[in-house]
Amino acid sequence: MSLSEKKVNLDKDAFNKLYLRYKDYLLPIAAVLICLILFVKLIIPQIQNLTDLKKQEEKENQKLQILKNNLTLLYNLNQDTLDNQLKITSKTLPVDKDFIGILNGISVAASRAKVSLGDYGFQVGDLTKLPTSVKGYPSIQLVLNISGNLDNSINFLKELEKTVPISEVTDVNLNNRGSNLSLVFYYKPLAPVKLRDDIPLIPLSSQSINIINNISEWNNIQLLEEEYNISPSSSPSSIFRGLSF
């Protein structure tokens, strides 16, 4: 018998001895090892995945809730009221340079204050350039001469404050024979329509409704509403009809 063969036999014996000695432990150890592998490779990743899915579910649920709230809000909005509110606000702050509205507003304020209008001049600005920003409030400047005493001129300023389109007096030169006024009439182009389903729609607050109600009592709103009734195609709500979303 060679030396190497002897060594092999010795290991075999040892292995046999070890097997016989520990064979009862083999199955439990294998079971524990398989469980460990399952835990590390499958169960722990699945738990992590479940946490992510739960977060996603929560997010999707919130989005659904926003959608449902938006739907309820829009269903409950009265179409006619909304159209009327849009008309009023768009006449108060027009979407573009509303010369007819401005002339109408000035003449209504003048007749109510019992002053006569003298010369006036618009400073329209560049007609070829569109307003680059819709954040600020672009305006048309107007220099106006009115004839009337001081009280009437002050009344004209008061009337102009509650006349549409919305304006601001920048310079006043009043005297007893007549007055010279510098005014700006504001307008604001429509902001780009960004409708996203996951953003909650904001209903009109009571403060906003109060503002609209207040404006609806201004001097020439009724006149302008009549104008809309005659020609509904010029209504600001028609702006939205051609929009594709």
Add this chain to the structure above:
Amino acid sequence: MNSGINLITKKEDVGLKEKKKVKIARIIAGCALGITVFTSIILFILYNQLQIASIKRDQESAIRNMTILREKSAKLDAVNDRVKSISDIVKKRKNYIGTINLILKQLPKDASIATIDLSSKAIDLRITSSSLLALNIFLDNMIGLAEKKELVSDLTIDGLSLDAKNNKYNLTVSSKLL
């Protein structure tokens, strides 16, 4: 009877210990299997409770309904935006009428305003009266306003003249507005 006699041999004692160890190993393996099965069942139940698919379906249905209401939504957005802008402009507007009324309140009965030149930063006034005392009262009142830091911050007399034809004094003053 002698109770100190050991009837179990040493070899049998070792065998008992060995069986105990095997039993413990089997219990540990059983526990590991039990925990694995239990965790898997819990995970299965939790996965089944997830409602992402049904939420997505509801979302799609809501989005379909929203499409019909897009115009309304755009209008609401526009009204909100316009009301905010109008409110901003109204708040920003200078209250010239209030300013003029406050100036008029400072005038005594026998004085009147001939001209008011008003800008956002300054006011120039020309007051006429047949009495110098009335002009003095007006100046005192205006100085009072400036001292109280109300409406004007200072007061400068630009001129005082006599219109002999009409027998009236003309006082020209200017102020910086607060």
